[in-house]
Amino acid sequence: MKGAIFTGLAEFVEQEHSLTLWLEVVDSCTLASKGEYLTTEIYDDEEFFMLAHALSEKLATPAPDLYRGFGVYFFPTLMGIATKYASHVEDVFDFIIIVDSVIHTEVQKADPLAYTPTLLYDRPDDNTLVVRYLSKRKMCHFAEGLILGAAKHFNQKVELSQSQCLLKGDDHCLIRIQKR
Numbered sequence: 001m002k003g004a005i006f007t008g009l010a011e012f013v014e015q016e017h018s019l020t021l022w023l024e025v026v027d028s029c030t031l032a033s034k035g036e037y038l039t040t041e042i043y044d045d046e047e048f049f050m051l052a053h054a055l056s057e058k059l060a061t062p063a064p065d066l067y068r069g070f071g072v073y074f075f076p077t078l079m080g081i082a083t084k085y086a087s088h089v090e091d092v093f094d095f096i097i098i099v100d101s102v103i104h105t106e107v108q109k110a111d112p113l114a115y116t117p118t119l120l121y122d123r124p125d126d127n128t129l130v131v132r133y134l135s136k137r138k139m140c141h142f143a144e145g146l147i148l149g150a151a152k153h154f155n156q157k158v159e160l161s162q163s164q165c166l167l168k169g170d171d172h173c174l175i176r177i178q179k180r
């Protein structure tokens with residue numbers, strides 16, 4: 001996983017809690033990187049899962065809430081890299097629909113070692129978008145947080161629900177986004 005996601009997590013913990021908490025969490029995990037991350041390098045996915053697990057235990061926050069919260073926090077950072085692809089976009093659904101075919105595709109082109117999830121879309125009506133999420137990382141709650149972050153960015157209100165989930169043994173996650 002890209003170092004930028006790790007440095008984002010460190011920043012999130014420092015801003016929402018404290019640097020001390022981040023250092024304690026790093027200390028409690030056995031990390032090949034020793035917890036030192038460069039944004040452009042790639043690190044073992046397991047390190048992220050270990051850190052997130054340790055954080056969730058220390059904060060007594062369920063992991064889905066932690067991943068979601070981090071996604072909301074991290075969205076502006078990702079959006080900062082993607083502005084040129086989304087300059088014409090004004091609606092959260094129109095934005096989410098270009099993530100797979102444009103934004104993540106560009107991420108892959110720029111760094112063939114990057115790994116991004118597959119997102120497939122279904123638009124049953126004007127106010128509903130269903131995102132099918134597939135990834136070896138099973139980070140659907142982070143995806144939910146990014147979607148909520150995107151809604152905030154476009155100043156639109158959405159509600160999310162998941163009817164199928166990789167973490168429950170389904171073969172993909174189905175995230176339903178309803179405009180309010």
Ligand code: HEM
Nearest residue numbers: 001002078079081082114115117135137139143146147150
């Ligand atoms: C609502 C919008 C978005 C959603 C739902 C989304 C979803 C995700 C998820 C869930 C991951 C974690 C990895 C995984 O699940 O396998 C990820 C990784 C990533 N995304 Fe997105 N994303 C969004 C927007 C963006 C934007 C705007 C950018 C900007 C360039 C971006 C760039 C990346 C990068 C660089 C990674 C890490 C790749 C790696 O570790 O190799 N995403 N995305």
